Each structure stands twice: as structure tokens, then as C-alpha cells.
Amino acid sequence: MIFLLHGKKNSKQINAQIQCFIKELYNKKYTILYTTSFYKHIKKDVAKYNNHNIRTISSIDEINGKIDYLICFGGDGTILDASTIVKNSETPIVGINTGRLGFLATISKDKLSTLLDSLTNKNYKLSKRTLLNIESNNNIIQNPFALNEISICAKENTSMINIKVLLNEEYLNTYWADGVIVSTPTGSTGYSLSCGGPIVMPESNNFVITPIAPHNLNVRPLVISDEHVITIEVLGKNIRKYLLSMDSRSQYINKNLSIRIKKASYNIKLVEIDSINYSKTLREKLLWGLDKRNNE
Template identity: 35%
Template sequence: MTAIGVILNEEKPQAHEVARKMAQWLSARGISMGIPLTNVTELVKSTSKELSANLQKLDYVIVLGGDGTLLNTARLVAPFKVPLLGVNLGRLGFLTEIEEADLFFALEKIIEGDYSIEERMMLEAYILNEEGASPIFYALNDMVVTKGANPRMLRMDASIDDEVVASYSADGLIVASPTGSTAYSMSAGGPILSPDLQALIMTPICPHSLDARPLVISKEKVIRITVRSPYVDGLVTVDGQPGRPLRWGESVLIRKASVSCRLLKIKNRSFFHILHEKMQQGRA
């Protein structure tokens, strides 16, 4: 029997109503709701044991919200290899597959097995300091080292496989996946990569240099960013979420993750079709 979980963004007024209608639609067809309707905040607060117990029962997860909701869900669900279907209740939505009006059409396709699964490369990272290494954390879009609220520029060394390639004085440094190439990295002047590529993008934010340019790096490489400012702390953020300080001498190591995000694809639309569509919306 198919088991479908629903994760919603509680800040979207219509999300609860859409979820209620979806639950009724599934129940009428004898389809199990693998976990109760839950919001993404509750999911983030779940213990590893609770997550494992709930997610291992699921065949699919439907995400009701926008790209932010899907990003939060993807980081937690990826280790369990559960496919996600993003339903856009937000404004733009590069990652969400369908709009609210197409939800029940998409559910029919899922039940019929008429869909594909797209694997998206993710990033993993950990903090390294004198005390050792932190636990690994994941991102679907990007890992960003910024200067936080401090008005001074942040000084950083960036190494690839322990070889220093650049020293930056900048507002920060973005390491993005191909999926994240259309997010913060693009806004900072980075290149757009097709999401089926396997690479990392390193993009400086407002660098105080004329020769600081974005780099596209092999998936096999490990990027190390080390803070060299004695009076300005860095801040590591993951997919735009609040992060932790990165102090003088500390490093964050970033590489291709051992897990991936599995996105359900219902419509036969290429990345370039979606890119054109969203770029036009962004001008409205």
C-alpha cells in the first residue's frame, strides 16, 4: 500500500486547507498517510530516532510551500532516499515541481506510476577547529560564509584539496551546488549550471578585488574556507538558514555529499524551459 507524507509551511495561509483537501482525496482512494500532517518547523525539531521511524514508512513526501520549505525538508529526508514532490504555494519557485492547481493531477500520476525521479547533487560540510570536527551537515542549494552584521570585510583563504587558490577580502563566499546555481550564487554573479551536472561553484560576495571571479570545481574536490580576520567573525549559513559563527582560524570543509535529493518529476519540462519561465516571472 502506498504511504504518502505531507510537510507544509505553516506560514502559508492556504497550506493547511490544501493539506486537508489532499488528506480527504487520498483517504477516499484508500491511500495511507504515512505520518500525520506536519509542518516543516516540527520536522526540523524531530529527533533522529523520530525522523527515522516516520520516514522509513513513506513512499513519497508531498511538500506544500515554496522553495524554502522544500530545501528544509530535503536536508532531513535525503538520507532516507524518500522522493519529494514540491507544490508551489510561494511566489517564484525554481525547485517546486507543480502549482497548487495541478496537485490532484500530480497525485493521480504518482498513483499510476507515471513519473520520473531526478537525482540532485547535494553538499555536505563540517566545521574544523582545535577541538576537532563538528557533525556533518547537508545543503541542497549552498553553504555560505558571510561576515554577518559586522560592517568590515571578512578575510578568508579558500583552498581546494589543501592547496590555497585565493585569499579574499569580501562580504562572504558562496559554495553552491548546480541546483543552487540559480539562487544566491546567481545573484552574486555566479554562473548557472544545469542541475544534472556534478560540480561545485565558488562565488565571492562583493570582493574587494578586480580579479576575484567565480570558479566551477570538480565534484571530486574538497573546498576549505578558513577565516583570517582576527576582529571579524564569519557566519556559516546552510540553504539560507541561520548558521553558526566561524571564528578566526576555524575552517569549514565542503564537498559533494554522500546523499542526494530525489525529486519527483510529473511534467515533461526541461530545466531550460523552467529557467526561461521563472526568469520571465521574476521580471514581473
């Protein structure tokens, strides 16, 4: 099997656990690749087991052939970063939670010792997550997809912008706000939630349109089918550019460039070793529904 390892800088204690896992991979003669960013953090540690024929990549596009698993050490942000590495390759992402919340990176670092057996025996479940895809009338948008959300915001934090939104080419609304978020079910517990959007179960076939600080008491978040095509245009005489964000990636876009957002033709696959009870995850991670009167 071929493994691609990715992650962020971790504590010495967590690095020790990661080193044991890497050592096990080398002992079993598996092929190991590293993302360029991750290898910078563990270069000295890897040299203990292998100091030659190290290959690093920034994207799966750089190799020919199939990678069996991308092992991701970090938190949910690292998983979002990993989605830009695997792209449409359908490579399963194995998220080892070394961060804080762990909504997407669901596998505890304490299970690293048994992880390899679970993967080789295919003793896991794949959770397929919908992506958002962006289209525009030019090709200036880099990595035009998002796992969590796409947001349109004013370039300046003190400015309000007008955002015209169409659903399937039919007028929906013009938002007078700091911005608008279009989120997937996966992203409904992220930025959209912070702006008053609803939580949507991961398997739902929906998107959520959530205004950011709207200057209107009659505007609320809207849940739509993920079969809808959303067209967004930024209006306003004093606006020249706006900020387009796709998960953790952002770039400035000229006002006259409208964008179309729709469901991507491929999914991101997340490996779940244990059976995941999403309701339990909401209660434990977000303290959702916390009420001392509830005994369960």
C-alpha cells in the same frame, strides 16, 4: 503507501485544495504522517477527516521503516526545509508550488486532483540533485549539508573578512570580501546568481565558488568539478566568529575552525510529474534571455 506531509501556512483558497488531497489519502486508506510544523497550520482541517491516531515527526530519523513520499506544500524554501527532514533516506520529495517562483517546487497546485494517480502509477521522473557536505574538526555543525549553497560571511554586515580557500589541499586564493558562496548546480540560480555567479544546469557535475562583494577587480566566480574538496579558513586579527549558512540555516563559528566542503555521498530526489525543460524554466521564471527581438 506511507505519505509524509510538510508545508507552510497557506491561504484559505490553497488550504481548501490541500484538504481535498488529504481527504483523498484518508479515503484510500493510506498511512499519513505530518511534520510537526505543518500540522500546527492544518490541525483543525485534518480533524474533519481524522481526529485520532495522528502522528507528527520532525525528521525521518524518528520512524522505523520507509516513507514512500514526502509531499511538500510551499515554495522553494519549503523544499530546502524538506531536505533536512528526509536527509539521506532517499525519500522522494514531491514539491507542490504554492509559493511564488517555483524553481524546485515544480508541480502546480492545480494538479493536486491527479497527483495521487501519478504517484501510485509511478508516472513521473526523479531528478537527482547533488548536495554539499561539510566536515570540521568537531561536531558543532548541525545538519552539515546543503542543497543550494553554503556561505561564509562576516558576523557584522559592515566588516570585510579574509577567506583562505584550498582546492584538494592546494592553495586557490584568499578572498578579501564580505564572504564566499559555494553552490551546487541547483543553488546556482539562488544566492550565487545574485552575487554575479553563473547559472549551471542541474545535471552538471560542478560546484561554483562565488565571492560576495569582493574588494578586488581581479576576482570572479569560479566553476570547479564537484569531485574537488574545498577547504576554507577565515583569517584576520579582528575576526573572532563568522556566519556559516547552509541554505536557510545559519550558525556562528569560531574563526579558528576550518571547514571542508565536498560532494555528499547521497542525493535529494525531486519528483517531476511533467517533463521539465530547464531552458524554458529559466526564461519563464527568471526572464533569462528576454529580448523583444526573439520571437520563440
